[in-house]
Amino acid sequence: MxxxxxxxxxxxxxxxxxxxxxxxxxxxxxxxxxxxxxxxxxxxxxxxxxxxxxxxxxxxxxxxxxxxxxxAQRALLRPLPGRVDGVTLAAAQLSASRGAAVGGDLYEAVPTAHGIRVVIGDVRGHGLPALGAAAAVLGAFREAAYDEPSLGGVLLRMERALGRHVRDRARAEHPAVCAGEPESPAAEEFVTVLLLQIAPDDTLTALNCGHPWPYVIRPAPEPCAVRSGGSAPDPASRSSPRSPAGLAWLAGETLPPLGVVPLPPDPRPQACGELRPGETLFLHTDGAEDARDAAGRFFPLRSVLAEAPLTPARLVAGVHAALLRHTGGRLADDVALLVLRNDRH
The missing domain is CATH 1.10.287 (Helix Hairpins)
Known part of the structure; x- marks a missing residue:
């Protein structure tokens, strides 16, 4: 171009x-x-x-x-709806390649019969060269999320799609050597992936392949502002965005990234508690926490989240702006941000 x-x-x-x-x-x-x-x-x-x-x-x-x-970029990483089955969503993508809207990071959220299924991932490398693997993994998730009854089946489909992409790329790069099926593809690529499922009863299950675990942001109790004479609480106090009361990690066991070693034949998702009404999940790729300023200091993601409002769109915009200020607009790696807040009740 x-x-x-x-x-x-x-x-x-x-x-x-x-x-x-x-x-x-x-x-x-x-x-x-x-x-x-x-x-x-x-x-x-x-x-x-x-x-x-x-x-x-x-x-x-x-x-x-x-x-x-x-x-092409919008087809690969299409905009997410603002609300899915009572869960409010917001997302943003920052590419390390100048002029590109997407890179090697990926995310998606789809409503299924089993609940809302969410994926966020990070392809080895960054920018435009990582688009092929991101497209293969994301395409497999969009198909398997509706068909597979368990998250383990979705993850296995994504692994097979990544394997086909790597083999095809190896044959394209070395057609004389890899006329048949290459045993050790030269195009070594792996993808860190986090799969989440928010069931209709708000329970969370997850499968993590080498990806950072998300933050759980709990809101502070809303003050009951009662006027003299026993009138109702002030509506303005309810509509203003509140700061979080606490941050926690949604932690658990972690598998190796896709493409490093084969997955177990039947990956078992792990239960991760509940996403209660009003609570927020903040998902991100490692480019957010690994971003550095000119002095080599890491981006203080946890501190930024502790001071940010709970509105998903404002939370994403605030972290986005803070990242650009911290790095001076010069990102060394792609960054993807995905926020989900339970507004069902």
Whole structure:
């Protein structure tokens, strides 16, 4: 895809070439000064017209390329609905590749007959080169989440999809060596994955393959502001976003990342308690906690969450802005943020 920098460079080269040709012509052609200046001006006007024509064509091509890239990126990491089965959602993605809206991080949440099934993952590497593995894993989840009765079956389908992607990439990179099925693919890729299921009764089950566990954010008790005379609580106190009362990790056993070693034949999801009404889950990839500033200090994610409002959209926007401030807009790795709040009751 042609960038604006490349387009500007082409335009400058064209103008410089025409200007050089005009000056060389005038120096090599004897004659009066005034006609020579007129000829030189004509050359420069022609060069300007050609440069403007080239610029319009390159701008049109740039717009078409951006539209195609945007459509492809939205198809891979489509926007999440604001609410699914009584659970409010918000998400954001930050790519380490300049000009890209998505990278090697992935997330999705879908309502199924078994409850809301959620995935968040991180492909080895970052930016555009990791898109292939992210697309394979995310596509498998979107199909298996509806079909498989257990999270273990969903995870096995995702592992098989990643294996096919790695083998196909190995054959493409080394067609002479890997004419058949490669035993040790050269394209070694792995993906950290966290699978969650929020059942209709608010119980949580999870399968974690090398991914950071999410934070559970519990709201502070809402103060009962009673006016004189025993009137009802102030509605403004209920509508304002409250700060969290406490943070906890949704911890448990962790399997190796997908693609490192084969999964067990029957991965058993583990029970992780409940997501009670009003509680919030904050899911993230390791690019959030590993982000550093110019002095090498890590991003204080826990401190930011402790001071953030509980509204999912505001929580994501606040962490997003704090990350960009901390890193100066220069991310070393992709970052994905996903927030789910139980608003069923």
């Amino acid at each position: 042609i960038t604006r920098r490349e387009m500007t460079r082409v335009r400058r080269v064209c103008v410089a070439a025409w200007g050089g040709a005009a000056v060389s012509w005038e120096l090599a052609t004897p004659g009066p000064l005034v006609p020579s200046l007129a000829t030189c001006a004509a050359f420069l006007l022609l060069a300007t017209g050609c440069a403007l024509h080239i610029r319009r064509g390159l701008l049109a091509e740039l717009r078409r390329s951006q539209e195609i890239a945007g459509a």
